[in-house]
Amino acid sequence: MKRMATETSDHHLIAEFKAGSMEAMEKIVERYENQVFTFGLRMCGHVQDAEDIVQETFLNAFRYLDRFREETKLRNWLFKIATRACLRKRRKKKCEPDREISLETFSHKNGSHARYEIPDWSDDPSDNVLRSELKQAIDAAVLSLPTKYRLVFNLRDLEDFNTEETAEILGITSQSVKTRLHRARVFLREKISNHYEERSVQ
Amino acid sequence: MKEDCKKYFERISEYLDGELDDEICREIEAHLKECPECRECLDSLKRTIELCKEAGKETIPSDIHERLRSNLREILNRNLK
Numbered sequence: 001m002k003r004m005a006t007e008t009s010d011h012h013l014i015a016e017f018k019a020g021s022m023e024a025m026e027k028i029v030e031r032y033e034n035q036v037f038t039f040g041l042r043m044c045g046h047v048q049d050a051e052d053i054v055q056e057t058f059l060n061a062f063r064y065l066d067r068f069r070e071e072t073k074l075r076n077w078l079f080k081i082a083t084r085a086c087l088r089k090r091r092k093k094k095c096e097p098d099r100e101i102s103l104e105t106f107s108h109k110n111g112s113h114a115r116y117e118i119p120d121w122s123d124d125p126s127d128n129v130l131r132s133e134l135k136q137a138i139d140a141a142v143l144s145l146p147t148k149y150r151l152v153f154n155l156r157d158l159e160d161f162n163t164e165e166t167a168e169i170l171g172i173t174s175q176s177v178k179t180r181l182h183r184a185r186v187f188l189r190e191k192i193s194n195h196y197e198e199r200s201v202q
Numbered sequence: 203m204k205e206d207c208k209k210y211f212e213r214i215s216e217y218l219d220g221e222l223d224d225e226i227c228r229e230i231e232a233h234l235k236e237c238p239e240c241r242e243c244l245d246s247l248k249r250t251i252e253l254c255k256e257a258g259k260e261t262i263p264s265d266i267h268e269r270l271r272s273n274l275r276e277i278l279n280r281n282l283k
Contacts, residue, residue: 022275047266058270062278063278116243138253178221181215
C-alpha cells in the first residue's frame, strides 16, 4: 500500500516538474539521493565518485524524463541510470576485465565442509571501534567483488530489489541474477570469515 | 563436501530468498535436518547477508546534499530557458 502511494506521488511530482516546478525536483531528489549515493559509494568506493554518480543520475533522469514510462517505478529507473553511471566511471578508470567467481573454490575448501566464523553486528555504542573496523573490512570485501557480481549483490541484498527487478535494471536474465548473487554471497562469506579469523589470531 | 551437500549448496541462496518451489524446499529441509554442516553453511551465509546489510547503511554527507541541489537547480534552470 505504502509502495503504491509512493509511486502515485512520484508520478505526481514528475508531472509537477515537467510543468516547471523546481520544488518537485527537490522532493524527488530528497526521496532518492541517499539510496543512489549509497549505491555509488558501494560500487566505486570513493565519496567523490559517489557524488559524481548521484549528480549524473539525477541530471540524466530530469533531462530525459520524457523517456520515463508511466508503468515503470521511478526508483527502478533511477537505479538503471545510476548503474550506467557506475559502469562509465569504471571504464574511465580502465579497470581490469571482470573475473569469474567459481563455486568450486568454496565448496571444496580442504576437500570437506569449511567452517565460517561470521561476527555479529553489535548495536552497542561502546563497540564503536570494533564496528568501524568491521565495517571497513566488509566495505573492502564488497569492493573486491568483480563488478558484475557487485552490481547484483548491491541491488539485491543492499537495495532490496527483487530478482526480476534486478534483471530488468541490469538487462540480464533472472537466472544470471540468482547465480551471481549466490556466488557473491559465498565470496563475501569467505572474505569476512578470513578477516575475522586473522584478527582473532593477532 | 558430499554430492548431496554440493547439490543443495548451489541452491541455498534461492532457498534463503524463498525462490524455490515447495518440493525442492522440502528436499532441502529434509537434508538440513540430517546434515549439521549444511545447517552451519546456511546459517553463516544468512549472517553474512545480515552483516553486509548493517554495514552497508550510508548517509549522504550534508555538503554533498547541498551541492547536489544547487548544481541541479543551476543546470536544469539553464536547460529549461
